[in-house]
Amino acid sequence: xxxxxxxxxxxxxxxxxxxxxxxxxRKQPFENLGYAKLDTHRKIRSGxxxxxxxxxxxxxxxLRIYEKLYEEEGEVLGTRAxxxxxELIREKIPEVTYDSIxxxxxxxxxxxxxxxxxxxxxxxxxxxxxxxxxxxxxxYFGSAVDRIYxxxxxxxxxxxxxxDVIQSxxxxxAVAGMEGALASVIGGLVNKPVIAVPTSVGYGANMHxxxxxxxxxxxxxxxxxxxxxxxxxxAGYMATQINRLADHKESQP
Numbered sequence: 292x293x294x295x296x297x298x299x300x301x302x303x304x305x306x307x308x309x310x311x312x313x314x315x316x317r318k319q320p321f322e323n324l325g326y327a328k329l330d331t332h333r334k335i336r337s338g339x340x341x342x343x344x345x346x347x348x349x350x351x352x353x354l355r356i357y358e359k360l361y362e363e364e365g366e367v368l369g370t371r372a373x374x375x376x377x378e379l380i381r382e383k384i385p386e387v388t389y390d391s392i393x394x395x396x397x398x399x400x401x402x403x404x405x406x407x408x409x410x411x412x413x414x415x416x417x418x419x420x421x422x423x424x425x426x427x428x429x430x431y432f433g434s435a436v437d438r439i440y441x442x443x444x445x446x447x448x449x450x451x452x453x454x455d456v457i458q459s460x461x462x463x464x465a466v467a468g469m470e471g472a473l474a475s476v477i478g479g480l481v482n483k484p485v486i487a488v489p490t491s492v493g494y495g496a497n498m499h500x501x502x503x504x505x506x507x508x509x510x511x512x513x514x515x516x517x518x519x520x521x522x523x524x525x526a527g528y529m530a531t532q533i534n535r536l537a538d539h540k541e542s543q544p
Contacts, residue, residue, distance in 0.1 A: 295335055298312050298315050299312070320332035324355060324356065324359065326352050327352065327355075327356055329341060329356065329359055329360060329363075331363050334364070338535075339432060339528065339531075340360070340363075340364050340368075341360060342367075342368045342369070342370060342428075342524070343356055343357060343360065343367060343368070343369040343370070343396075344369075344370055344371060345369045345370060345371050345372035345373070345376050345394075345396060346370075346371035346372070346373075348376075350376075350379055353376060353379065353380070354379055354380065354383060357369065357380050357383075357384070358383060358384070361384060361398055365398075365400060366397070366398050366399050366400050366431075367387075367397060367398050368395065368396075368397045368399075368428065368431045369395065369396035369397060370394065370395055370396075370424060370428070370524050371394050372389065372394050372395065372396035373394070374389070374391065376396060377389035377396055380396060384398055386398055390423065390427065392419060392420050392423050393420055393423035393424045393426075393427050393523070394420070394424070395423075395424060395427050395428075397427075397431060399431060403433065404433065405430060405433055405434060405435040405436075406433060406434070406435060406534075406538045407434055407435055407461050407534040407535070407537060407538035408434075408435050408436075408437060408459065408460045408461055408534070409426075409429050409434050409435070409436050409437070409460055409461065409462050409463070409464065409530045409531070409534050410436075410437045410439055410456060410457045410459075410460035410462075410463045410464070411425050411426045411429070411436055411437070411438050411439065411463075411464045411466065411530075412439045412440070412442055412450075412453075412457065412463060412464065412465050412466065412473065412477065413439075413440045413441060413442070413443075413466045413467065413473075414441075414442070414443030414444070414465075414466065414467035414468065414469065414471075414472075414473040415441055415443050415467075415468070415469075415492065416440065416441050417468065417490075417492045418440075418466045418467060418468055418490050418492055419440055420523075421466050421488055421490045421521050421522075421523040422438070422440065422464070422466040422488075422523060423523070424523025424524055424527065425464050425466065425488065425523035425524070425526040425527035425530065426438055426464075426523075426527065427527070428523065428524050428526075428527025428528060428531075429464075429527040429528075429530050429531045429534070432527070432528070432531040433531065433535075434530065434531045434534045434535075437456055437460065439453045439456060439457060442473070443467065443469075443472075443473055444472045444473060444476055447476070450473075450476065450477070454480060457477065457480070457481060458480070458481050458482075458483075460481075460483060461483060461533060461534045461537035461538065462483055462484050462485075462486065462530045462533040462534055462537070463477055463481055463483060463484070463485045463486070464485075464486045464488060464526045464527070464530050465477050465478075465485055465486070465487050465488065466488040466490060466523070466526075467487075467488070467489065467490065467503055467507075468489065468490035468491060468492025468493045468497060468500065468503050469492065469493045469494075469497060469502075469503065470493075470497075470502055470503060470506050471487070471489050471502065471503025471504070471505075471506040471507050472506060474487035474506075474507050474510060474512070474515055474517075475506070475507075475510040475511065475512045475515070476512075477512075478510060478512030478513065478514055478515045479512045481514075482514075483514070483533075484514055484515075484516065484533050485512075485514055485515045485516070486515075486516050486517075486518060486526045486529055486530055487507040487510070487515050487516065487517045487518070488517075488518055488521075488522060488523060488526045489501075489503035489504040489506075489507055489517070489519075489520050489521075490503060490520065490521055491520055491521055499520070500520035500521060501520070503520075504517065504519075504520055516529070
């Protein structure tokens with residue numbers, strides 16, 4: 292979106308010709324690599340650039356996709372990456388960073404401004420990898436994030452001690468495995484949207500996150516939306532959309 296406005300401003304100021312601007316806007320809205328079609332206009336349409344899901348990609352495919360998106364945007368977010376994939380990308384893009392907890396592989400602009408506030412909460416410490424995927428996704432997209440970890444319902448006083456921070460957020464992400472009750476409890480304590488993230492953490496009857504998913508879908512608390520099992524990225528993305536709306540409203544006169 293900023294690139295489009297920049298082109299229009301340059302036409303207005305006479306620094307580029309109408310013909311050159313027309314070439315820009317006629318540019319194909321995706322980059323065809325054969326094995327992948329990179330959606331280079333996604334940020335113009337949705338406000339969010341394309342993100343790379345790294346898991347399962349062949350080395351040569353991942354490397355070229357990552358390099359091309361870096362050329363287009365100057366930054367790239369990759370999810371579900373491995374240490375091997377990090378080393379692969381680092382050979383070509385030395386400034387790339389890797390977090391072994393969230394498995395996020397990213398190159399991020401140093402001057403990024405983060406606004407608003409999102410609270411990311413976990414029931415237990417074992418839920419942190421999914422929570423970090425949510426938190427770091429939201430931060431990459433420009434949201435300020437408060438992390439409130441290990442505040443599950445087996446010790447409710449831990450959650451209540453952080454209630455002021457949670458209630459002040461524009462959106463809350465509740466990450467929980469086992470029976471997934473955290474989202475319902477938070478939903479009954481805040482007046483902002485809650486995004487529930489079931490995780491595959493738990494014993495056998497947890498069924499790899501299905502029990503938490505069903506609990507969250509069937510919550511009697513209002514204002515709760517549920518994403519897929521272990522989908523921290525989806526939660527971070529949605530939370531940023533909500534945060535942007537709230538931040539925009541607060542900034543208007």
